[in-house]
Amino acid sequence: MLTSCFLSGGGSPSPGGWVDVPQFTYTGQSETIVEEGIGWKIRFLTSGTFTLLSPDRMMIDAFLVGGGGGGNRGYLVSSNGVAGGGGGGGFTGTFFVQVEKDVPYDIVIGAGGAGATSNGSTGKDGGASKAFSYTVGGGCGAVNYVGGAGGNNGGSTPDPNTNGAGRDGASDGSPGQGTTTREFGEADAEDYAGGGGGGARAFGSSNRAAGGNGGANGGAGGNISNDYGNGRPGAFITGRGGNGGLGVFSSTARAGGGGGGGNYGGGGGGGASAYTSSVTAGEAVASGGAGGQGIVIIRNHRVKQATLSD
Amino acid sequence: MNYAIIQNGVVVNMIVIAPYNTSDFPDAVPVGDKPVGIGDEYRDGKFWRDGAEILSPAESEFSRVKTQGILKRIFRR
Numbered sequence: 001m002l003t004s005c006f007l008s009g010g011g012s013p014s015p016g017g018w019v020d021v022p023q024f025t026y027t028g029q030s031e032t033i034v035e036e037g038i039g040w041k042i043r044f045l046t047s048g049t050f051t052l053l054s055p056d057r058m059m060i061d062a063f064l065v066g067g068g069g070g071g072n073r074g075y076l077v078s079s080n081g082v083a084g085g086g087g088g089g090g091f092t093g094t095f096f097v098q099v100e101k102d103v104p105y106d107i108v109i110g111a112g113g114a115g116a117t118s119n120g121s122t123g124k125d126g127g128a129s130k131a132f133s134y135t136v137g138g139g140c141g142a143v144n145y146v147g148g149a150g151g152n153n154g155g156s157t158p159d160p161n162t163n164g165a166g167r168d169g170a171s172d173g174s175p176g177q178g179t180t181t182r183e184f185g186e187a188d189a190e191d192y193a194g195g196g197g198g199g200a201r202a203f204g205s206s207n208r209a210a211g212g213n214g215g216a217n218g219g220a221g222g223n224i225s226n227d228y229g230n231g232r233p234g235a236f237i238t239g240r241g242g243n244g245g246l247g248v249f250s251s252t253a254r255a256g257g258g259g260g261g262g263n264y265g266g267g268g269g270g271g272a273s274a275y276t277s278s279v280t281a282g283e284a285v286a287s288g289g290a291g292g293q294g295i296v297i298i299r300n301h302r303v304k305q306a307t308l309s310d
Numbered sequence: 311m312n313y314a315i316i317q318n319g320v321v322v323n324m325i326v327i328a329p330y331n332t333s334d335f336p337d338a339v340p341v342g343d344k345p346v347g348i349g350d351e352y353r354d355g356k357f358w359r360d361g362a363e364i365l366s367p368a369e370s371e372f373s374r375v376k377t378q379g380i381l382k383r384i385f386r387r
Binding site: 027028029045046047048049067070106108109110111113114115116117118121124125126127128138141293294 | 312313323324325326327328331334335345346347348349367370
């Protein structure tokens, strides 16, 4: 159930004012961002234990993103090549929390799901992220040519009997979880957990087809600019965003891999399929990309309308 | 680095942990570059799916080469 409300300002202010960065310890990897005149954010990048040292208690907003699902590999159906669907982006949620001093809070960061890389395998689901008694699930790995479900659904690919481009992964929660996947649910914030793009299918000599783009400003699918090769990753920052699916060429047919979904929690791109009668079947399909890891972000409780997840 | 959370011999979650605080999660098992996923099994120090051990890409390739007898021919020389 979603709850929309106007947030009151600050909760219990610290001695220096409610926008002061709290003193805390964290056993994993984190980074603190100060937003002048607005407040602060803490981004938890790996799992660990968070303990508030000062003030005695504070009200925070928490934004959770699950790991992205893996893209599927291209596969064969009765000697017909079929491209793999893109992995679903992780689910997201925004929560209103009171944290207490000296209480250890476990923060769990969901990992991205593995892409399908061997015959008969499928994309794996992303891991769940957890914090402050809340859990958001990972995106679903793509199983066949249909994109995985998630916060943002992965892009599908042409069905076994159709040539063509892979479809783009979703953005901003649609199609997907049905609510925005933007940071803290705010309309002007950056989008997370883009769906992975679907791989392309090119069957027959000289056919060309581009992979779908990753959602949430994710990586472009393999297209004419890289000779219908691999889909690009969701971001250039290691660990952030889904990985692109691999493209493939088969004699004169070329098909691009799906692009990785954008930002933390992005789904992996789907692998492509390019098939002509002059090559062996095993050379006609390519691997899907792994999903991107999730993230947990907290910030000072703010005077702004936000959409909270129950 | 990715770790599998194991309950009753089954992977129930995949999470990211830095090398220096793995003690925070005693149920976590490192997966390296093996394509382990939620629902896979863990026993005897190995990961399994549908009765087959899950191998890393390098292990899979080594296994393939070994099966094809290529290594035997190399050693024979």
